[in-house]
Amino acid sequence: MTDILFYVFAAITLISGLLMVVSPNAVNGAICMIICFVTTAALFVLLEAYFLAVIQVLVYAGAVMVLFLFIIMLLDVNKDTSDLLKDKMTLGASITGFTLLVILTVSVFAGGQHLPETALLPVMENPSGEGVGIPFTTSAKSFGYSLFTKYMLPFQVTGFLLLAAMIGVIVVSKKHSENS
Amino acid sequence: MTVGLNAFILVAGLLFAIGMFGVILRKNTLVIYMSLELMLNGVILALVAFSRYNGTMDGNLFVFFIITVAAAEVALGLAIIVALFRLRQSVMVDQLTSLSR
Numbered sequence: 001m002t003d004i005l006f007y008v009f010a011a012i013t014l015i016s017g018l019l020m021v022v023s024p025n026a027v028n029g030a031i032c033m034i035i036c037f038v039t040t041a042a043l044f045v046l047l048e049a050y051f052l053a054v055i056q057v058l059v060y061a062g063a064v065m066v067l068f069l070f071i072i073m074l075l076d077v078n079k080d081t082s083d084l085l086k087d088k089m090t091l092g093a094s095i096t097g098f099t100l101l102v103i104l105t106v107s108v109f110a111g112g113q114h115l116p117e118t119a120l121l122p123v124m125e126n127p128s129g130e131g132v133g134i135p136f137t138t139s140a141k142s143f144g145y146s147l148f149t150k151y152m153l154p155f156q157v158t159g160f161l162l163l164a165a166m167i168g169v170i171v172v173s174k175k176h177s178e179n180s
Numbered sequence: 181m182t183v184g185l186n187a188f189i190l191v192a193g194l195l196f197a198i199g200m201f202g203v204i205l206r207k208n209t210l211v212i213y214m215s216l217e218l219m220l221n222g223v224i225l226a227l228v229a230f231s232r233y234n235g236t237m238d239g240n241l242f243v244f245f246i247i248t249v250a251a252a253e254v255a256l257g258l259a260i261i262v263a264l265f266r267l268r269q270s271v272m273v274d275q276l277t278s279l280s281r
Contacts, residue, residue: 002181010191017195017218021202026210033214040195040221046181047188047232049240052247059247064217064254071258072210075265077272094204098197105193109186117184121235134237146241158248165252172259 006046013039026072030065037061051140188229195222209261209271213254220250 013036020032037060044053121136134146147155195218202215224243231239265271268278 003183006181006183006187010187013191014194014198017198020218021198021205021211021215026208029211029214033218036218037221040225043188043191043225044228046183047228049228049232049243052228052240052243055244055247059251060217060221064251067254067258068210068214071262075210075262075271077208077210090205094201097204098201101197101200102194105190105197109190109193117186118233120181120233134241136232136235136237136240142237143241143244146237147244151241151245154245158245161249162252165256169255169259172256172263 002046006043009039009042009046012036013043026077027069030069030072033068034061034065037065048136048138050138051143185229185233189226192222192226192229195219195225198222207272207274209264209273209276212273213257213261217250217254220246 016032016035016039020029020036023029023032038057041053041056041061044050044056134142134150199215199217199219199222202218203212206212206215224246227239227243227246231237231243261271264276268276270276
């Protein structure tokens with residue numbers, strides 16, 4: 001049953017991603033992008049990363065794409081949408097590169113000589129905290145445990161990075177008052 | 181679930197390829213930026229799959245940090261695009277060539 005779910009969600013993810021790329025209207029592309037993010041969150045659920053699935057829907061499909069849609073509609077760039085299929089050189093080069101990358105990926109991961117398959121490991125309900133590596137768990141508690149023990153310094157640096165990004169956005173989007 | 185690691189990595193690699201296709205093909209800066217997000221999405225799918233099949237939590241923690249940094253990056257990048265549009269009245273990359281002259 002979950003195999004069928006994997007194939008359905010993987011197909012929707014890839015098709016909506018491709019539709020986002022080739023859609024001439026940027027708003028339609030953003031909607032396809034939201035579908036792509038939500039189905040990626042469904043793939044996270046199949047991988048039993050429930051907390052990350054929730055975060056993916058909240059942050060990516062929620063906040064980030066709302067920001068994108070806001071800017072697309074604010075700038076109103078849909079007036080000149082005929083940028084596709086104009087430049088034959090760009091079209092040919094990008095399709096060739098895309099095809100080569102797809103052939104490489106498929107031959108490495110799905111061909112006759114693909115990498116060895118590993119079995120799914122059993123999942124614990126709660127973190128134990130023993131040993132060097134943190135074992136895979138399904139609970140959000142292990143995120144808190146890891147963030148405040150092994151990843152304390154990256155956690156602090158990320159907080160500082162968010163502050164720097166906030167100040168940077170304010171500085172970039174501020175109008176220069178000496179011009180007016 | 182009998183779907184192996186290779187299937188997940190295949191989906192992640194194809195997502196990355198689609199994102200790169202969009203970055204090369206499109207002229208609209210906002211669509212190029214969304215394609216970059218798609219490439220990042222493929223990478224975090226690969227990280228979660230590796231984390232699940234390896235039995236450690238570190239990949240999931242990396243994805244947590246990547247999502248945080250990506251949210252900050254999107255806010256800053258969109259502010260730069262808005263500032264660029266205010267200056268040049270266009271977001272098409274083939275009209276933003278003032279550095280090459």
